Amino acid sequence: MALKFLSTSARSAPVSFFEAMIQGLAPDGGLYMPSKIPAPAKGFWEALPKLSFTEIAYNLARPWLSGELSDAQLTLAVEDAFHFEPELVHLHSNQFVLELFHGPTLAFKDFGARFMARLFSEVADRKEKTVHILVATSGDTGSAVAHGFYKVPGVKVFLLYPKGKVSKLQEMQMTTLGENITTLEVEGVFDDCQALVKRAFTDPELNSIVELSSANSINIARLLPQSFYYPFVIARLSEPFQTPPVFSVPSGNFGNLTGGLLANMMGMPIRRFIASTNRNDVIPRFLRGEKYSPAPSVQTPSNAMDVGNPSNFERILHLFEGDNEKLRERMWGYACSDQETFNTIRSLIQNHGYLACPHTAVGLWGAAQYQKSDPSGYPLVTLATAHPVKFRDVIEPETGVKIPVPERLERWLVKEKKSLPLNGGYEQFSELLRSGLE
Numbered sequence: 001m002a003l004k005f006l007s008t009s010a011r012s013a014p015v016s017f018f019e020a021m022i023q024g025l026a027p028d029g030g031l032y033m034p035s036k037i038p039a040p041a042k043g044f045w046e047a048l049p050k051l052s053f054t055e056i057a058y059n060l061a062r063p064w065l066s067g068e069l070s071d072a073q074l075t076l077a078v079e080d081a082f083h084f085e086p087e088l089v090h091l092h093s094n095q096f097v098l099e100l101f102h103g104p105t106l107a108f109k110d111f112g113a114r115f116m117a118r119l120f121s122e123v124a125d126r127k128e129k130t131v132h133i134l135v136a137t138s139g140d141t142g143s144a145v146a147h148g149f150y151k152v153p154g155v156k157v158f159l160l161y162p163k164g165k166v167s168k169l170q171e172m173q174m175t176t177l178g179e180n181i182t183t184l185e186v187e188g189v190f191d192d193c194q195a196l197v198k199r200a201f202t203d204p205e206l207n208s209i210v211e212l213s214s215a216n217s218i219n220i221a222r223l224l225p226q227s228f229y230y231p232f233v234i235a236r237l238s239e240p241f242q243t244p245p246v247f248s249v250p251s252g253n254f255g256n257l258t259g260g261l262l263a264n265m266m267g268m269p270i271r272r273f274i275a276s277t278n279r280n281d282v283i284p285r286f287l288r289g290e291k292y293s294p295a296p297s298v299q300t301p302s303n304a305m306d307v308g309n310p311s312n313f314e315r316i317l318h319l320f321e322g323d324n325e326k327l328r329e330r331m332w333g334y335a336c337s338d339q340e341t342f343n344t345i346r347s348l349i350q351n352h353g354y355l356a357c358p359h360t361a362v363g364l365w366g367a368a369q370y371q372k373s374d375p376s377g378y379p380l381v382t383l384a385t386a387h388p389v390k391f392r393d394v395i396e397p398e399t400g401v402k403i404p405v406p407e408r409l410e411r412w413l414v415k416e417k418k419s420l421p422l423n424g425g426y427e428q429f430s431e432l433l434r435s436g437l438e
C-alpha cells in the first residue's frame with residue numbers, strides 16, 4: 001500500500017508522495033509528513049556497514065515511494081541524483097566531520113535539490129503541461145536547485161534573487177546555465193523575492209493558465225534525502241564505539257536536522273542531536289526550557305543559517321507529538337557568537353590543519369560545548385554543510401588564510417551571466433510566467 005502524507009496542521013486531505021511534492025505546502029498551510037515513519041526492509045540495518053551511499057539511499061527511500069516509482073525507476077533516480085558521496089573525515093579522538101559539500105554546487109543542499117529534481121522529472125513525464133518551479137533564494141538554495149533541474153524535461157525553473165546580495169560565486173552558479181533555468185535579478189531584498197513568489201502562488205488567474213510548483217526547503221522531496229547520509233556514517237566508521245553517534249547539525253531552517261530525526265525514527269540508533277546555531281538562537285533557547293518565540297533574523301558570518309523562525313520546527317514538534325520533554329532530551333542546542341565562529345575556524349587550522357566554512361565552524365563549536373557534559377564513548381559527528389571556498393570572502397580577512405579556488409569553480413566565474421532584471425514588480429513577473437519566455 002502506498003504511504004500517505006498528512007499536513008502537520010491536520011486540516012487537509014491525505015495525499016501521495018508526488019502530490020505532496022508538487023504542492024510543496026499543504027492547502028491548510030501545514031507541512032507534509034508521512035502518516036507513519038516507514039522502516040526500511042528487514043536486514044537493512046544489519047547490512048549497513050557493507051552498503052554504498054546509493055544503496056543506502058535506495059533502501060531508505062523505497063517505502064516512502066511505494067506506488068510512485070518501480071524498483072528500477074528508483075534505482076536509476078538515486079544513481080542519477082547522487083553521482084557524488086559524503087566524506088567522513090576523522091579530526092581527532094572521537095571527533096569526525098561528515099563533509100556534505102562534494103556535489104556540484106559545494107553545499108549539502110545538492111542532496112535535496114538533486115533528488116527532488118530527479119523525482120520531478122518523473123512527474124513531468126506524466127503530465128501534459130510544463131511545470132513552472134518558482135524559487136526565491138538568497139544564495140545556496142538557488143544554485144543547488146538550478147543545477148539539479150538543469151535540462152530536466154517538462155520543467156522550467158524561475159529563480160528570484162536580490163540584486164547585489166548574493167556572493168559572486170553563488171550568482172554565477174545560478175545565472176550562467178540558461179536553457180530551462182531563468183534567473184531574475186530583483187531590485188530589493190530577499191523578502192521582496194519571496195513576496196513575488198507568494199503572490200504568484202495565490203494568483204488564481206495565473207494558476208489557471210500555468211502549472212506552478214515550488215522547490216523550497218519545506219518540500220518533502222528535499223527533506224527525505226537529507227536522512228540518507230546519517231546512516232552512511234555507520235558504513236564508514238572503521239573502529240567500533242560503545243554507543244551510537246551524536247550528531248552536531250549547523251542549523252537554520254532545521255531541514256537538515258529533521259532529516260536526522262527521520263533516520264533515527266526509521267531505525268538508526270543515534271545517541272543525541274546537537275542543534276548548533278549562530279546568534280539566531282530561538283531553538284537552543286527553546287531546548288533550554290524557554291517558550292518558543294520566533295524573532296526577526298540577525299546577520300552573521302554563517303548567513304545560510306540566519307533564520308529567525310525555522311520552518312521545520314513544526315515538523316519537529318509533530319515528530320515528538322508535542323512531548324517537549326522527550327524532545328529536549330533527544331536534542332540539545334548551543335548558539336555560537338560571531339567571534340567564537342572565527343576563533344573555531346582559526347583553532348581548527350592551527351591544531352588540526354582543517355579548514356571549515358563558518359556554518360561548519362558553528363557546528364564544531366556546538367559539538368565542543370556538548371562534549372563538556374557528555375565526555376566520551378560515542379563518535380561525535382559534525383555535519384560540514386558547505387565547502388570553505390564558498391565563503392572565502394568571510395574567512396580570508398578574519399583568518400589571514402588564503403583559500404585557493406578549485407579549477408572547476410574558476411570556470412563559473414568567467415562565464416556569461418544571463419539573468420534578467422526584474423524591477424517592474426508583480427506585473428512584469430506574472431507576464432513573464434504567462435508568456436513562457438525562456
Ligand SMILES: *Cc1c(COP(=O)(O)O)cnc(C)c1O
Binds near residue numbers: 107108109141217385
Ligand atoms: C541551508 C544551509 C544550512 C542550514 O540548513 P537547514 O536545513 O536550513 O537547517 C547550513 N549551512 C549551509 C551552508 C546551508 O546552505
